[in-house]
Amino acid sequence: MSVPVSRRAGVPARHAEPAAPGDISDAVRMRAFRQAINEALHEAMARDDRTFIMGEGVDDPKLIFGSTAGLKERFGPERVFDIPLSENGMTGVIIGAALAGMRPIMTHQRIDFTLYAMDQIANHAAKRCYASGGRQSVPITIRALVGCGWGQGPQHSQSLQSVFAHIPGLKVVMPSSAYDAKGLLISSIEDNNPVIFIEHRRLYEIEDDVPDGHYKVPLGRGVVKCEGKDVTVVAVSLMVFESIRARQALAEAGIDAEIVDPRTIKPLDVNLILESVRKTGRLVIVDTAWKTCGFSAEIAALAAEECFGALKAPIRRVTLPDVPTPTTSALEKIYYPGALDIARAACDVMGLGGKVPPAVEASIAGMTTPTAPQFFGPF
């Protein structure tokens, strides 16, 4: 398949919507994921004064790991504010505000806290448009961070995309790069539906070429991050990063992996995924979450239903084991899958019996840059 030309050599192109002329310059502009989120908030809030953002810590000195910097100064305390520990009630408040014409953005420092608000999200926000025969809509964006590593333990590190994606009426977005994060967050805020926007904490410091100004990455459109012919690796969020590392290492064994990043879990870019699987005939799915009834199961089912005949090998999934997150680093280390696990799965579907050739293993072991800088907080 043809891939649009990248703005920068070596960086895979993205299926961005064309920007307004003059909006995007050609100069490379490296920004961290955290800054990209921040820029998206600035852009969206400057364009539409019906938007406002709130959440615990939105204006405290840490500014949600830097992502809400400068918002209060620019838009004032009526549009940018801290809230009490009232996730459930406040979610109801933003749904009401959205029904009456506003476009609220709520931020959670951990996605685990959204569970308090699950009634409002699932029973109200998700159902309103349908139940009103399309006469009402709930344009809210709920930003939620996934914690990972550093001993965050069972109640601060869950990756709940599949829980939300199961519920009709919600959109679920999960960017893997700073570029996508900015374009997708702007799209989410401008969308007329409830969007759960999931940000992986380990991506926060990773930089990408991020255009200045307003641009959108459409919801429901994935991207081929790296082309390949032997095996399709469908990965989301931080796992895209790990998959790219695995791909580099697999090249040592002559295996050419194609990395597909759906970018939105729902709606899903079904055609992009199927097109790739039909081309390579092999599928590995990599998720940041658990295995059972999760995103990886959905993609596997999709391939089995829609292109079974094209498959040359059984599908493999790389996910968290189906256990809560252990706090101790001794277990955390083996809990999270990484590039080596992805390479192993790829070798398996390539018929190498799950054995990773020494050259591949050595290549991964030799990769000095960690997937994301280790962080030691905050909280």
Added chain:
Amino acid sequence: MKTSAAKLAASRAARPPADPGRSSDLPGPKLLEIYRTMVRLRKFEERCYQVYLQRKIGGFCHIYSGQEAVAVGMISLLGPQDYVITAYRDHGQALARGLSVKACMAELYGKATGCSRGKGGSMHFFDTSVRFMGGHGIVGAHVPLACGIGWAIKHQDQKGVCLCFFGDGAMNQGAVHEALNLASLYKLPVVFVCENNGYAMGTAVARGAAEENIYLRANSYKMPTCRVDGNNLFEVMDVTGGLIRRAREEFQPSFVEAVTYRFRGHSMSDPGSYRTREEVDAHKARDPIAQVAQHILKQKHAASGDLDEIDAEESASVEESVKFAEESPPPSPDALYEDIYA
């Protein structure tokens, strides 16, 4: 708009009558034991702080220093039949309830010898043998569990009480208010303890609560509610003693707002820049441990040399716990797949 904790603590509003007998008249040995426990908490927390900075432990770590009179004073009134449940700032309650210093330190080190076998970490200490029902990471969510524990106590004739600790921030969760209503409706033996340390992370009480007099918010649930100076051990004990008795004997739930202050940031990664140096210093001048020490010396229950000895012994025991934790084995890889189901 900030109300000084000292001023808050001094307000004597809605205090229920205390039982006769004052905790300040406790016999010397009992008082010294309580003092020792307070010192243990402080030494433990300050050592945690150090090993954390040395990167020997990581992850969440919410230090309890400054609030010792609340946990130690109240928990010292419990018997083995009673229960304790709390939030993520749980080291103090755990130690006050008698968990071993070693098991707590090893938990922070993520070792197999920890009180949750390394799987829970700082926010999730548990020990069923002393009915310490643990630390919880979701703010306010454990408060309804306290009602359930109260339910079991009542309907199994256990003649006990559940002490439920939570923060000022938690008071804004709907779950907490549902729990208060349920406890009163069903007459459950629970004493709800809101530790008002002035802040929920960086959010001062008045920024999150329309009525910043927290105990007043509990008033509408038809149960005794009051505010105490949480830095004053004797006041804490005198008031709570009566409430615990009523819970055990009459299944009467109650609510105490204990006004206190955390000496450190919200967690290890919080520089606490939302508080001024003067504010912190003013509260450190009301150190709950120093207040008890003064009382002990004044009553001549012990000489200052004796208190120094207690300090040294508790330091040594914490030091031993660090050694124990460092030398303990991590959980085996198999443990990852264990304990998912009972």
